[in-house]
Amino acid sequence: xxxxxxxxxxxxxxxxxxxxxxxxxxxxxxxxxxxxxxxxxxxxxxxxxxxxxxxxxxxxxxxxxxxxxxxxxxxxxxxxxxxxxxxxxxxxxxxxxxxxxxxxxxxxxxxxxxxxxxxxxxxxxxxxxxxxxxxxxxxxxxxxxxxxxxxxxxxxxxxxxxxxxxxxxxxxxxxxxxxxxxxxxxxxxxxxxxxxxxxxxxxxxxxxxxxxxxxxxxxxxxxxxxxxxxxxxxxxxxxxxxxxxxxxxxxxxxxxxxxxxxxxxxxxxxxxxxxxxxxxxxxxxxxxxxxxxxxxxxxxxxxxxxxxxxxxxxxxxxxxxxxxxxxxxxxxxxxxxxxxxxxxxxxxxxxxxxxxxxxxxxxxxxxxxxxxxxxxxxxxxxxxxxxxxxxxxxxxxxxxxxxxxxxxxxxxxxxxxxxxxxxxxxxxxxxxxxxxxxxxxxxxxxxxxxxxxxxxxxxxxxxxxxxxxxxxxxxxxxxxxxxxxxxxxxxxxxxxxxxxxxxxxxxxxxxxxxxxxxxxxxxxxxxxxxxxxxxxxxxxxxxxxxxxxxxxxxxxxxxxxxxxxxxxxxxxxxxxxx
Numbered sequence: 039x040x041x042x043x044x045x046x047x048x049x050x051x052x053x054x055x056x057x058x059x060x061x062x063x064x065x066x067x068x069x070x071x072x073x074x075x076x077x078x079x080x081x082x083x084x085x086x087x088x089x090x091x092x093x094x095x096x097x098x099x100x101x102x103x104x105x106x107x108x109x110x111x112x113x114x115x116x117x118x119x120x121x122x123x124x125x126x127x128x129x130x131x132x133x134x135x136x137x138x139x140x141x142x143x144x145x146x147x148x149x150x151x152x153x154x155x156x157x158x159x160x161x162x163x164x165x166x167x168x169x170x171x172x173x174x175x176x177x178x179x180x181x182x183x184x185x186x187x188x189x190x191x192x193x194x195x196x197x198x199x200x201x202x203x204x205x206x207x208x209x210x211x212x213x214x215x216x217x218x219x220x221x222x223x224x225x226x227x228x229x230x231x232x233x234x235x236x237x238x239x240x241x242x243x244x245x246x247x248x249x250x251x252x253x254x255x256x257x258x259x260x261x262x263x264x265x266x267x268x269x270x271x272x273x274x275x276x277x278x279x280x281x282x283x284x285x286x287x288x289x290x291x292x293x294x295x296x297x298x299x300x301x302x303x304x305x306x307x308x309x310x311x312x313x314x315x316x317x318x319x320x321x322x323x324x325x326x327x328x329x330x331x332x333x334x335x336x337x338x339x340x341x342x343x344x345x346x347x348x349x350x351x352x353x354x355x356x357x358x359x360x361x362x363x364x365x366x367x368x369x370x371x372x373x374x375x376x377x378x379x380x381x382x383x384x385x386x387x388x389x390x391x392x393x394x395x396x397x398x399x400x401x402x403x404x405x406x407x408x409x410x411x412x413x414x415x416x417x418x419x420x421x422x423x424x425x426x427x428x429x430x431x432x433x434x435x436x437x438x439x440x441x442x443x444x445x446x447x448x449x450x451x452x453x454x455x456x457x458x459x460x461x462x463x464x465x466x467x468x469x470x471x472x473x474x475x476x477x478x479x480x481x482x483x484x485x486x487x488x489x490x491x492x493x494x495x496x497x498x499x500x501x502x503x504x505x506x507x508x509x510x511x512x513x514x515x516x517x518x519x520x521x522x523x524x525x526x527x528x529x530x531x532x533x534x535x536x537x538x539x540x541x542x543x544x545x546x547x548x549x550x551x552x553x554x555x556x557x558x559x560x561x562x563x564x565x566x567x568x569x570x571x572x573x574x575x576x577x578x579x580x581x582x583x584x585x586x587x588x589x590x591x592x593x594x595x596x597x598x599x600x601x602x603x604x605x606x607x608x609x610x611x612x613x614x615x616x
Contacts, residue, residue, distance in 0.1 A: 040083065044108055045076035047117055048101075050129065054120035056139035057128055057146070070096035073304070075105075077357060079525055079557040083109055125152035135183035136176055144169055158184060182261055193231035194280055195515050197545020197582050200225055202274060203235045206254070206282060213250050215241045218292065222299040228352045228585030230515055230548050234281035236299050244286035251284050291323045293336035298322035304356035305349075312344045320344075352588040357556075369588040370567075372581050374600040377406035380451065380474050380508060380540065380568030381577075385430050386411035387419040389573040392437040392446065398574035400444040406603050408449035408472040409434050413461035415453045416478055424466060431469055445603055447471040451508055456480040456488035458497030460504070467503035472610060474540065474568075475501070476508035481521045491521040492528065499531045502614050506538040506566050509549040517546070525554055529561035536613040538566040538598050543583025544576070555590025564609070566598050 052068035055061075074096045075082065085091050086109055091102040104114045124146075131142045131154065145151035148169055149160050157180070160166040167177045194202075203221050211219045216239050220226075223236030241247045244266040251268050252260045258279050261269040266286045271279040287295040298306060299322065313320035318327050324334025325343055333339035341348055347366040353359040359367075381395050382388035388395070392409055399407045411430060412421040422430055431448050438446040449472040453461040460467065460475065467473050475498040477491060489497070491512075498504050510528065511520035532539050539558050542549045547570070550558065558565065567583040569576050587597065594600045598609055 045072045048072035051117050057143050071101045079553050127153035136180040195545050196230050199232045207237055210239050213247055215243050220296055226300045226351045228589050237284045238287055240289055240292050241286050247286050291334045294324040294334040295322045297337045297340050300351050302355050305354035368593050370592050370594045370597050372584050374594045377404045377599050378569055379408040379566055379599050380410045380570045382411055382572045396441045396444055396446050406445040408447040410449035410451040410474050413452040415461045454494045454498045458489045458494045472505045473503050474506050474508040475504040481512050492524045495528050496531050499535055499537045506540050508540045509542040509547050511549050513549050514546050525557055529558045529563050533562040538564050541567045541583045541586050543569045543579045545582045548586045552586050552589035564598050
């Protein structure tokens with residue numbers, strides 16, 4: 039699908055229009071359209087062919103015409119004209135902290151700065167500090183931002199950033215005078231990647247807290263330090279840094295600050311609009327009617343005063359949470375998970391035995407697990423031949439007899455072959471309690487003798503013994519793009535057949551992603567959240583899958599491994615026709 043390309047094109051138009059001083063209402067219109075295009079899971083080519091583009095929020099006739107032009111020609115006239123008018127290197131300047139569109143425009147108009155290298159030269163010469171709106175302090179921060187961008191690894195995956203942030207937050211909790219510490223920003227919303235870490239703390243002596251924070255071990259550079267806020271970079275791994283911002287907030291404003299700095303930007307804009315309609319003012323210090331404080335100590339106060347239910351952080355993306363209804367959404371929680379249905383052992387490429395994985399799961403309070411080692415075609419993962427799999431089934435059954443307090447289900451992660459067939463015959467799959475079907479090879483578009491990834495997935499869904507589709511898009515975050523899949527057709531088939539779609543909780547995957555979760559739920563699909571753990575420690579990644587499910591709006595009833603073992607077996611049997 040070309041959805042992502044179109045979203046980037048519309049965002050680029052907005053950026054270039056803002057740099058060139060375009061009408062702000064038109065700029066915001068392009069940004070809204072870009073967001074809609076990026077969030078849309080249906081194929082825009084198909085929507086255009088059906089004349090349904092204007093059904094999308096924020097897509098009017100003009101935007102629809104530009105989408106159709108891009109589909110037909112690969113170009114958008116407005117974008118081409120802007121790119122001819124302005125150097126393309128200006129877009130890269132917007133990624134530098136302190137260089138918004140207005141400053142980029144000034145630097146370009148006055149000093150012909152059109153690239154990051156140009157910017158570095160005018161910083162070194164002192165010319166940039168002489169421009170209106172800059173100054174020595176501003177230029178110093180811009181220089182530090184450039185240095186940081188050159189050393190950092192780009193966006194950081196959730197599974198790397200969250201433990202890192204939690205460790206820092208724990209350090210802050212130990213500081214004298216600190217009463218409360220919370221992680222905010224996109225991390226609190228459970229975003230799959232983050233740009234920096236935001237931490238809030240409650241304390242009276244902000245200056246003392248900030249001073250101690252900037253002296254933490256691991257701090258590489260102090261970008262800013264004042265009475266209530268500090269920005270530092272900390273070593274994430276060798277050669278790479280991550281920016282961490284700490285804000286010290288008083289108790290009466292803590293809820294307002296936590297809401298504000300959790301975001302998202304789009305969600306906060308909608309909240310401020312609701313406040314303005316009542317002639318109130320909402321910011322990080324609280325909700326005010328003139329000088330009178332209406333709310334601020336807790337987040338719930340803010341939402342209640344604005345006539346809204348509590349909106350969990352994971353849903354604060356302006357993706358329908360304001361229209362969802364008057365009741366507080368009940369999202370799935372880690373505590374709801376009764377078992378992990380995708381685990382590997384030393385039989386294939388895992389690091390722990392069946393018994394060790396079972397005991398680790400039992401220690402987490404799980405009622406059941408499914409051992410799903412790789413099938414024979416996964417040679418790189420020591421996949422099991424048919425005969426090895428038959429012996430493995432007996433080993434799992436024996437372990438189930440011997441390990442008390444947890445049920446060990448016989449499973450398989452069975453490859454979906456390029457021709458759409460399963461890697462094991464049906465009679466072997468029938469011996470399993472649970473089968474995860476996955477694509478691990480030939481992930482590209484179809485050739486003359488193989489099916490497309492969508493066709494292969496649909497074929498697996500129709501197999502009565504396939505319980506779930508594992509990591510459906512095959513992506514690896516920041517490393518491998520997802521397969522091109524018709525998620526609408528896959529969701530429809532999964533709902534019709536009673537096949538579960540997996541949210542693979544491994545932080546490298548988080549697959550299904552949140553937008554696909556929404557699409558699957560809308561189609562009536564039931565989900566399964568599994569860690570795909572290859573060692574005991576991997577069971578702890580369940581929380582990342584739950585965060586992704588919550589971002590997609592999934593509640594406990596939507597997730598099959600929140601069921602009792604008896605209810606789970608019944609759902610599996612329904613798919614098998616028994």
